[in-house]
Structures are given as C-alpha cells and as structure tokens.
Amino acid sequence: MVKVKVLEQVAKANDQIALQNRQLLDGTRTLAVNLMASPGAGKTSLVMRTIEALRGRLRVGAIEGDTASQVDADRVATTGVPVVQINTGGGCRLDANMVRPALHELPLDEIDLLLIENVGNLVCPAGLALGEHLNVVISSIPEGDDKPYKYPGIFTVVDAVVINKTDLLPYLEFDLPTFRQLIAGLNPHACFFQISCKTGEGISQWAQWLADKFAAGARSTAGDV
Amino acid sequence: MHELAITEEILRIAVTHGERADARRITDIHVVIGDLSSVVDDSVQFYFDFLSPNTLAAGGKLHFQRIAARLRCRQCAFEFEPQGMEWQCPRCQAIGGEVVAGQEFFVESIEVE
Numbered sequence: 001m002v003k004v005k006v007l008e009q010v011a012k013a014n015d016q017i018a019l020q021n022r023q024l025l026d027g028t029r030t031l032a033v034n035l036m037a038s039p040g041a042g043k044t045s046l047v048m049r050t051i052e053a054l055r056g057r058l059r060v061g062a063i064e065g066d067t068a069s070q071v072d073a074d075r076v077a078t079t080g081v082p083v084v085q086i087n088t089g090g091g092c093r094l095d096a097n098m099v100r101p102a103l104h105e106l107p108l109d110e111i112d113l114l115l116i117e118n119v120g121n122l123v124c125p126a127g128l129a130l131g132e133h134l135n136v137v138i139s140s141i142p143e144g145d146d147k148p149y150k151y152p153g154i155f156t157v158v159d160a161v162v163i164n165k166t167d168l169l170p171y172l173e174f175d176l177p178t179f180r181q182l183i184a185g186l187n188p189h190a191c192f193f194q195i196s197c198k199t200g201e202g203i204s205q206w207a208q209w210l211a212d213k214f215a216a217g218a219r220s221t222a223g224d225v
Numbered sequence: 226m227h228e229l230a231i232t233e234e235i236l237r238i239a240v241t242h243g244e245r246a247d248a249r250r251i252t253d254i255h256v257v258i259g260d261l262s263s264v265v266d267d268s269v270q271f272y273f274d275f276l277s278p279n280t281l282a283a284g285g286k287l288h289f290q291r292i293a294a295r296l297r298c299r300q301c302a303f304e305f306e307p308q309g310m311e312w313q314c315p316r317c318q319a320i321g322g323e324v325v326a327g328q329e330f331f332v333e334s335i336e337v338e
Contacts, residue, residue, distance in 0.1 A: 004246045006332040008238045010231055010256075092227050123263045124227050127328070152312055153261050156324055185321020186312065188299065 014128060018096035021103055021131025028108040030061075031214045032116060034130055036154060037138035038147075039120030042164040044072045045197035046138060046206075047115050051079045053207035054113065058214055061111035063102045065094040065119045072117065082106050093124040096131055103131075112214055122147065126154035134213060140164040145175045148182040155183060160191040162206060167196040228265060232272035236282060238332045243281045248337030251282040255334045259292045261327035266291075292329050296322030 009015070025032050037043050044064070051060045062083040064072040073085035084102040086094060099116065106114070116132060118125040135158045139147050142165060148155045155161065161183050169176070176194075183190060191209060195202035235256060243251045258264050266289045277283050297304050298314035299322055305315055313320050 001252065002246065002248075002337050004242055004248075004335050004337055006238060006242050006334050008242070009331045010234050010238070011330065013234060013237070091230070095230065126263070149312065152307075153263065182320055185299065185319065187321075 011128065014096045017100055018129035018131045021096055021100055022133075024103055025108065025114065025131060025133070028111070029217070030108050030111050030114050031134070031210070031217050032114040032130075032132040033134045033136055033210070034116050034118060034125075034132035035136050035138065036118045036122070036125045036158070037120060037140075038122045038143060041120070041138045041140040041143065042197050043117045043120070043138055044075055046162065046164065046195070047076055047117055048079060049195075049197050049200070049203050050113075050115060050207055050210065051076070051081055053203050054211065057211060058112040059110055060113045060115065061106050061108075063094075063099065063106070063114065063116045065098070065117055067091065067119060082111065088119055092119055092121050093128060094118050094130055095128055099130045113210060122151040122154050126151075127157045133217065134159045136160045136162060138162045138164050139179075141166060141168045141172055141174045145179040145182075148179065148186055152186055155186045155190070158187065158190055160193060160209065161187075162193045162195055164195055164197055166194050166201055167199050228268035229272050231264060232269050232276060235269065235287075235332055236273065236276055236280060239285075239335050240281045242332075242335055243337050246335075246337050248281060248335075250338045251285045251335050252338060253286050253288060253336035254282065254332065255288045255290065255336075257290045257292060257329050257331055257333045259327040259329035260294045261324065262330040264330060290333065292326055294327030295325045297325050298322050 035043050047062055060081050062076050064085045067088050067090050070085050073083045076083045084105045086098050086102055137154050137158045193202055193206045239251055239254045270287055273287055293306050298319055300319035301317040303316040
C-alpha cells in the first residue's frame, strides 16, 4: 500500500472553467452578476425591474437558471433583451460548465450587464464560481429576518444583499435593524439595498450601483485594447 | 443534491492521481470537508458506490475528515467555533465574524496498490 498526496480542490475543474468564462466576459467588457436567492424571493422580478431601470443606459442580457421549465426566460424575453434558459434537470445550482454554453449563445458583444439568475436555493450556489464579477443575494420580507442565521454561508460571500418586498413590512414581523446588524457582522463589506419590485422602491439606487460597477470595470480595462 | 457532481469530481481526481502513480487499485480516498462547505458525507458515499465500479477506485473506501467552522470576531479578534445558529462571539457578544476555517473541500490523499 502506498499513500499518495493529492491536495486537490474538488472545485478545481469548475474554477478553471469559471476562469475561462470570466476571460470571455472580460473580452467583451460584459459585467456579470450572479443573483442568488431562495425560490420566490423575487429574482426574476428584480431582473425585469433592472432591465427597465437601465433601459437606454446599459445593454442588459440574462441567463435564467432553473431545475426545469422555460417560464422565467419567457418572462424576461418579453422585455426584448437577449436571454438564455438553463435547465439543470433537478440540479440545485448552476456551475461554470452549465454557464459556458449559455455565454456562447448570447451576443456578449452587445451586452454590458449580464444578470445570471441562479437556481432558487440559499445553500448550494454559495461560493461556486461561474465566472461572474459580482455576487448578490436577494432576501425577502416574508422569508423572515433569521435567514442570515440559518444560511450564513451565502451572506458571507456576496458583494450586495438586496432585501425585496419591503411593501409588506407593515403587515409582517420583520426586524429590519437586526437583519442589517446581522449582515454587517457576517459581511461588513456587503452593500445593502431595500427594494420593492412591486412598487419600484429602491430600484433606482440598486440600478445605479450596477451602472457604477460597470463604469468602474470599463475604466479599469480601458487601457487593455 | 449537488453531491453527484461533487462525487464525480472526487472520483476523477482520485483516478487521475492513481494513474499517475501507476496504481493497480485505489483502496482509500481521504477527503477533507469543512462544515461550512455544505456537503453531506452519506450522499457522497452513496454516489461513490454507484459511480466507482469499473474504475481504478472500484471497491475503494472514502474517508472524510471534517473541519469545524471557526470564526474570528471582528470586534475583539477572539477566535471561536459558532454553535448552531448563533454566530456570536462568546467573549464580547458581537454578531458575526470572519470565517477562518470550515470552507475547506479537497482530496487530501489516496492509498493505492
């Protein structure tokens, strides 16, 4: 019997493909955002609102990840932006290898901002690279204010936390200050947005953050070509 | 549910290194899993038993070394293992902390014949 040292990350192959995806996106100066949330938190609604808010400012595209169906892509397609649906066939998250063919289907040359809607799940998508530049988690008021306690992992790896359905705050018990305090403890660098996809509250600040990130990315690569 | 893809990857890594070592057989695979990496050992073993026949690792055993989650308090720098849902520093009661351990997930070694 011989012992062989391996020390190889299980996510290594995924990370290599994610790096290729990232290079592809950087080549077309496309800012990619990985949107994660539990089912029903409002990922697709936020994609729709973001497209509307940035119309005329940024050219947006979308990848819709779901275990099954074309429902989300059909919804997003009504806005007129290029969209590709990925069905994971029961899989609980997107990975870099699933995103790769979708990137080749999209006209990346004509996309400034690519919104990648991950499969609804607060556990599995956390920390698995797709090639994105920014990671965002959406939480919603009806889910309760204890989500950062129950799913700390995802809240520690994101660049922004979006709390959706704030129009329901008067009707539900959700301790917003405690929620924010929890997020700050887990991830002091995460930006925080309070929005309602129903009323449009907070959408312009969120959209502006994305526009600023895109502008910063464009500036940092301005000398490359 | 992502354990199937993960197990395929563990098997691929083990077989690649086994072939490199000119092994006839991989008898044991040692995997290090942090408690924050959301991997269920039993599921990995289940998929492994399904995937490994007819490979160099057929009949091989998986061994999991678990690493507990460890946080460093952002207020007082005290290091602690969070208990259950409570990510709270036991010394100064500040909430949260920087993750210093628990996110590991790698194939540490294989044993071959």
